[in-house]
Amino acid sequence: MAAGQAVIGVSGATGQLGEMIVRTLRAQYPDIPVVALVRDLAKGAPLAAIGAELRHFDYDEPGTLAPALAGIDKLLLISGNAVGERERQHRAVIEAAKEAGVGLIAYTSVLRASETSLPIAAEHKATEAILKEVGVPHVLLRHGWYCENYLFRIQAAVDHGTLPTCAGDGLISAAPRADFAQGAVAVLTSREDQAGKVYELAGSTSFTFDDLAAEATRLSGRPVTCVQLSKPAFEAALVEIGTPPFVAALIAKSDMGACDGGLFDESRTLEKLIGRPTTPMSEVMAHTLRP
Known part of the structure; x- marks a missing residue:
């Protein structure tokens, strides 16, 4: 040491x-x-x-x-x-x-x-x-939310052709975990006194579920349609396909949060911390999505 x-x-x-x-x-x-x-x-x-x-x-x-x-x-x-x-x-x-x-x-x-x-x-x-x-x-x-939070749903959407949600046209400013990790490192290693500071950290770019469906279609070559449901109907649909009720409730609440603007941020604070724009969702999807 x-x-x-x-x-x-x-x-x-x-x-x-x-x-x-x-x-x-x-x-x-x-x-x-x-x-x-x-x-x-x-x-x-x-x-x-x-x-x-x-x-x-x-x-x-x-x-x-x-x-x-x-x-x-x-x-x-x-x-x-x-x-x-x-x-x-x-x-x-x-x-x-x-x-x-x-x-x-x-x-x-x-x-x-x-x-x-x-x-x-x-x-x-x-x-x-x-x-x-x-x-x-x-x-x-x-x-904010991690891009990885959505990958399993996007893959399921490619497999089944539909991406259900109750998020409406809510914008989501997500970034991959690696970018949040880099932001934490920047704060922990900073020579400036960090006590008392508050960092609102989110992705540099934002997307809707319609955007996710369109990008999944482009990357996979298979049609994916975003399907908007009510929160109760969406939660019930998740349970019907085998999602544990507790997890289904969390996912539905998260999507409703997006609908209410809770996952959108345009401050680019994380970008400023790490010295570059955060990795966009499309790039994360491209690395992980199976056709």
Whole structure:
């Protein structure tokens, strides 16, 4: 470890976003010490192989948290995936970070958390409030939707010829995880004081579901039609094809959020952070779509 360098800790480091961030840090800033905070040390072995230090860290095991955070200067707190449990989990991490003397927490919240109608925002709003209450210096990385969120639906649309939704003509400003990861790295490695900053992060370009259907048609050579349904009808259709009811409800709420403008942003804040336009949805689709 290089003397004098701030130590960066990344929670959820074996998750899709977390692993990208650790790998980007190690590749672009090899002199910065990186601690990969993981539930499963064996799963984190590939990160250790590229020079990250592994520490056991489980949101549901409070006793593991403060010891694992010892010596960490900046913590990237990646939101947990246990919907309904995250407020409790995040509080445990934030309180442990204060106990351990962490100098800055960067938290992955949701786009315009303070005003959005997206139901998923409730736990993010609560976490932002906890950060203020506990009093740890923090910066908010409010993420829009990932392009990857739509890929399985687009592939199914190519296979079946229809892309059902309840999003209407709502615009979605999505970017791939890799671009959000690069944005997080830019904040964590910045020489400027980040405490108190709020970044509304989304894609440089936007699309509707009609756009997705047209692009799927172009890329696959097979006709895909966007079908607009009511929210109850869309949710029922998802359940009918085997989607678990809980997941179907989340997807329908997400699409309704798009209809209400909750997934649209034109600030280009992420673009400014990473120094280039974000990768467009069409390019992400081109790399993954099967004809």
